[in-house]
Structures are given as C-alpha cells and as structure tokens.
Amino acid sequence: MRFTLPPGPPVTFKALLHDARTATSIGRWLGLAMAVCFATGVLSHYLQHPPGWLADRLPSRPYWGYRFTQGLHVASGIAAVPLLLAKLWAVCPRLFAWPPVRSLRHALERLSVAVLVAAALFELFAGLLNTFQWYPWPFNFVPVHYAVAWLLLGSLLLHLAVQWPRIRDHFTRRSPGTLALPAADGPDRRQLLLGVGAAVGAVTLTTVGQSVSVLGPLELFGPRSPAHGLQGLPVNRTAAAAGVTEASLADWRLTVAGPQPFTLALAELRAMPQHEVTLPIACVEGWSKSAHWSGVRVRDLLERAGGDPRSRARVVSLEQAGAYRLMEMGRLYAQDPLTLLALRLNGEVLSLDHGYPARIIAPNRPGVLQTKWVGRLEVV
Structure with missing residues (x-):
C-alpha cells in the first residue's frame, strides 16, 4: 500500500x-x-x-x-x-x-x-x-x-x-x-x-x-559536591523538610517490636556495645561519599527482640510523610555486621539533619533507604 x-x-x-x-x-x-x-x-x-x-x-x-x-x-x-x-x-x-x-x-x-x-x-x-x-x-x-x-x-x-x-x-x-x-x-x-x-x-x-x-x-558542573556538607556529608532531606524538630524528640525512645519487644532510651542505646564502620552514603542522584559511623548493630537489636538469623527488619522513621518513611530490609542486609543503627557520624553525635538521634547505615544500599530519625524497628 x-x-x-x-x-x-x-x-x-x-x-x-x-x-x-x-x-x-x-x-x-x-x-x-x-x-x-x-x-x-x-x-x-x-x-x-x-x-x-x-x-x-x-x-x-x-x-x-x-x-x-x-x-x-x-x-x-x-x-x-x-x-x-x-x-x-x-x-x-x-x-x-x-x-x-x-x-x-x-x-x-x-x-x-x-x-x-x-x-x-x-x-x-x-x-x-x-x-x-x-x-x-x-x-x-x-x-x-x-x-x-x-x-x-x-x-x-x-x-x-x-x-x-x-x-x-x-x-x-x-x-x-x-x-x-x-x-x-x-x-x-x-x-x-x-x-x-x-x-x-x-x-x-x-x-x-x-x-x-x-x-x-x-568537578565543575556536578549538581552536588560531596566535599561540602554538615559533619562532612551533604544533606538531601533536611529535618525541617521532614517535619522533625528538636522539641518532638525531647522524650524519644526506640521501640523494637518482635516476639520479645522492648524500648530503649538514647542513654540505654549508648550503653550497649558500640561498633564502628566506614561506609559510603550513595544517593540516587549520583553523588556519594564515605564516612565513619558508630552505633549498635541492627542484628543485635533484632536478636534481643526474639529474631533469628533469618529475620528481616522493618524500619519506621519519625518523619511525618515521605515515600521512604517506612523501609524494609532483607535478611542479608539486616544480619550483616556492617549494618548499624548509627548514633555518631565522623566522631560526632548525629546532627538533626543527619538523623539524630538514630539512623540506619547499611552496606550496598541507596541513600534513600538509609533511614533517618528512626523511631521504630520491627522483626519481620
């Protein structure tokens, strides 16, 4: 035709x-x-x-x-x-x-x-x-x-x-x-x-x-320079954007849900064995930078709540809204000894914009899944 x-x-x-x-x-x-x-x-x-x-x-x-x-x-x-x-x-x-x-x-x-x-x-x-x-x-x-x-x-x-x-x-x-x-x-x-x-x-x-x-x-035209940022790391989502304030954290406690649930105040988390890792934050926009983190291993918290080596983890942020407010972590991530509920960044207490009082840091994960302002951890 x-x-x-x-x-x-x-x-x-x-x-x-x-x-x-x-x-x-x-x-x-x-x-x-x-x-x-x-x-x-x-x-x-x-x-x-x-x-x-x-x-x-x-x-x-x-x-x-x-x-x-x-x-x-x-x-x-x-x-x-x-x-x-x-x-x-x-x-x-x-x-x-x-x-x-x-x-x-x-x-x-x-x-x-x-x-x-x-x-x-x-x-x-x-x-x-x-x-x-x-x-x-x-x-x-x-x-x-x-x-x-x-x-x-x-x-x-x-x-x-x-x-x-x-x-x-x-x-x-x-x-x-x-x-x-x-x-x-x-x-x-x-x-x-x-x-x-x-x-x-x-x-x-x-x-x-x-x-x-x-x-x-x-780097002349990169949209983000990892060399600049609070505590040595850039910030994509600020506490103000997430609706998290210092006042809302005044009586913060971590809830760990599972067969044997428990809660921990910040002082109690700091009293637990602390582990140190060097891991990068790698964001979907392309920038990345390594940093020194310290905190409590996620697998130790899951085990205390009645989890076992097959357990996944579900993490809930205190931010009021957002596509990644709820994050699930597969077994290999949750049980990896490098995966921390981090309390300190580059030798300093986490700033509010970096997730104070506690945030997730895990290996080989997108930055959007390194949840900040953690309020609840669940054994899955």
Whole structure:
C-alpha cells in the first residue's frame, strides 16, 4: 500500500556527514552508553523497590556496590546526552524527507523512530533534572522514569532490527559515504567523531567527581559536591523538610517490636556495645561519599527482640510523610555486621539533619533507604 502526498519544498543538507556511516559510528557508542545506563538503572530500581521474592536475595556486599553502579548510571546518562544530540544531527535529513510517509511499512518505521527519539530525550533530560532534584512536572518521577526506560528498550530493539543491514555494512566496511569531505563542507568524519568524543569526555570528567573522589578537583558542573556538607556529608532531606524538630524528640525512645519487644532510651542505646564502620552514603542522584559511623548493630537489636538469623527488619522513621518513611530490609542486609543503627557520624553525635538521634547505615544500599530519625524497628 502506498500513500500519495503533494510535493513539498525540499530541505537541502549539503554536508556529507549526514550519512548512514556517521550515524552508525555515533550510534554504537550511544547504544553502549544507553545499555549501561539501562542496566544500572534497573538494578537501582530493584534495590529500592524489591519484590518479595527478591528481598532476601539482594546482596549486602560488596559494601561499595551501589556507589559504583549508581555513579556509573548517572555518568553514562550524562555521557549519552552529547551522543544523542550528535546522532540526531547525523540523521536529521531523514527527519525532513519528502514525502514523510511513502507506505504503511514506512509509516510504522517512522512511528517507531518517533517513539525511540521521544523516549530517549525524556529519559536523559528528566534524569539530568533529577540529579538537581528539580521536578517541573506533575507526575511521580521514579515510576514514570522506570516505565519509559522499558519503552525505550523496546523501541531501540525494534530500531536495531530495522536498521540491521546498515549496521552490518558499517562493521564490514561496505557502506557508502567513506570519502573525505571537501574543505567547503567543514570537518571530515574523523574530526567530527573526535569532537563528539571530546564533548563526552568533557561532560563526564566535569561531573563524575561527585561519585569518584579522586576526580573531585575536576568537578565543575556536578549538581552536588560531596566535599561540602554538615559533619562532612551533604544533606538531601533536611529535618525541617521532614517535619522533625528538636522539641518532638525531647522524650524519644526506640521501640523494637518482635516476639520479645522492648524500648530503649538514647542513654540505654549508648550503653550497649558500640561498633564502628566506614561506609559510603550513595544517593540516587549520583553523588556519594564515605564516612565513619558508630552505633549498635541492627542484628543485635533484632536478636534481643526474639529474631533469628533469618529475620528481616522493618524500619519506621519519625518523619511525618515521605515515600521512604517506612523501609524494609532483607535478611542479608539486616544480619550483616556492617549494618548499624548509627548514633555518631565522623566522631560526632548525629546532627538533626543527619538523623539524630538514630539512623540506619547499611552496606550496598541507596541513600534513600538509609533511614533517618528512626523511631521504630520491627522483626519481620
């Protein structure tokens, strides 16, 4: 079936770099960045929202695991932005081809490309705004970002299937358009690719310092510098934002629920055996930093309440509202000796913004699950 459309004014692109070989050269690096970003993003989602069957299988080691994977997620997403823009530039003549639809098959192909481009633009730029904790939209970012990621994956696989002959020709060096450009047409393909590579390197090196401490001095455009913050750590959610005040903590006691429930005042918690660990806070926005923590092992509290080595933990915060006010911790996390109900940070009593009087610190966990202002701990 063919559609007949009236002729329209042609749009002319003279540069020879708008060709299949250039688009494929950039596309393979874009595909790699998007694949890394997708895989680490799905991992982050399941660490934050594990289904019941997975909760007790999520590993607590390596303790730096989430710091690495989430830093890689944000870095690959930022690197994909200039790659996506360069890819769209290389293929833009096809976006203005006339007639826009030549057949039903061509219409479906263009529709799949439209979905792919829209999903990619949304994922990268919405994710970039998330690193700044800026949400200029009415929907919940996390579930929408996760759903569109799967839509992007499906449209990308369909696009790769349609474009496979061109991709195959690229790798077998049989595609046209390999001649160098005349001087009047500007830089040649190699210079273009070097320029795109330089742009990717620049945006990566000037932002990745928020999660890679050794590159901290190069961080010029990162949305958050881990080098600055109260008690040596940045604060995402303040006590004021959570509705927690010093007055509301005047008669604070920790409730530990289980077969043998009990409560503890702060002085009693401090009198228990204290353990020290060095663990990172790694936030979903990409920044992370290690700190020295001391407090009571969660597994000791669960055991005293009648738990056993198979027990999970449920933690309830004193904050008045919030998506992570209630947090569940799988068995491997709850029983890990590195998991603490922390009372001190970097040698000082926790500040109110860092979760005074007690907060959770556990290995290989997103920062949103390191619950602050803990009021109740339950054996599950």
